[in-house]
Amino acid sequence: MDRWGSELPELEGERLCLRMLKRADAPGVLSVFGDPEVIRYWSSPELKDLDEARELIDRIHGLFEKRELFQWGIHSTELDRIVGTCTLQHVDTTHKRAEVGIALGSKSWGHGFGSEALGLLFDFAFNALDLHRLEADVDPNNARSVAMFEKLGFQREGYLRERWHLLGEIQDSVWFGLLKREWRP
Numbered sequence: 001m002d003r004w005g006s007e008l009p010e011l012e013g014e015r016l017c018l019r020m021l022k023r024a025d026a027p028g029v030l031s032v033f034g035d036p037e038v039i040r041y042w043s044s045p046e047l048k049d050l051d052e053a054r055e056l057i058d059r060i061h062g063l064f065e066k067r068e069l070f071q072w073g074i075h076s077t078e079l080d081r082i083v084g085t086c087t088l089q090h091v092d093t094t095h096k097r098a099e100v101g102i103a104l105g106s107k108s109w110g111h112g113f114g115s116e117a118l119g120l121l122f123d124f125a126f127n128a129l130d131l132h133r134l135e136a137d138v139d140p141n142n143a144r145s146v147a148m149f150e151k152l153g154f155q156r157e158g159y160l161r162e163r164w165h166l167l168g169e170i171q172d173s174v175w176f177g178l179l180k181r182e183w184r185p
């Protein structure tokens with residue numbers, strides 16, 4: 001887990017590259033986490049301005065230094081800017097598992113970018129980190145996310161009632177799991 005120093009490895013795809021966020025990416029980060037449609041099912045409040053976006057980027061770097069969070073910026077080659085982020089958290093190398101998460105700005109939905117970014121993330125998790133199992137916690141009302149995880153081969157493993165208190169609502173979770181042997185790139 002220490003082999004990456006202070007930089008996340010870059011993961012190159014056809015249309016996207018997963019890379020370390022820089023403070024200069026604040027406008028892209030704000031376009032994602034300042035978008036009410038994106039944070040509708042997200043576990044933190046909407047960003048208000050560029051200062052809050054820079055603070056988020058600093059927090060992401062600090063958590064990576066402690067190896068508590070791997071959060072890549074999703075960089076679109078065509079647009080040459082950050083269009084989202086994807087994460088591995090609760091990485092447990094003893095039990096070889098981690099939780100995945102992803103958010104794209106709503107203008108980037110519906111082009112298969114979510115599946116492409118997660119494919120890059122899964123190759124890293126299953127091969128470079130040698131994990132055995134990936135998990136995802138999804139709001140059952142988040143139809144796009146449920147469809148994406150099912151399309152990627154995740155199985156529904158559990159239903160957790162009233163797990164989150166967000167935006168004045170209590171939300172349930174569907175717990176998804178994917179084993180290394182089930183992943184078809």
Ligand SMILES: CC(C)(COP(=O)(O)OP(=O)(O)OC[C@H]1O[C@@H](n2cnc3c(N)ncnc32)[C@H](O)[C@@H]1OP(=O)(O)O)[C@@H](O)C(=O)NCCC(=O)NCCS
Binds near residue numbers: 101139144145
């Ligand atoms: C969930 C989320 C990441 C899905 O992203 P996405 O890129 O739209 O999802 P997908 O990769 O599954 O692509 C969706 C559609 O793009 C279409 N598509 C268009 N071009 C495509 C291509 N070249 N390759 C693959 N799919 C393509 C597909 O038809 C697919 O729709 P279908 O599954 O109905 O056929 C996105 O909606 C999001 O960021 N939501 C807000 C944050 C959030 O809720 N995150 C999840 C928390 S658990």
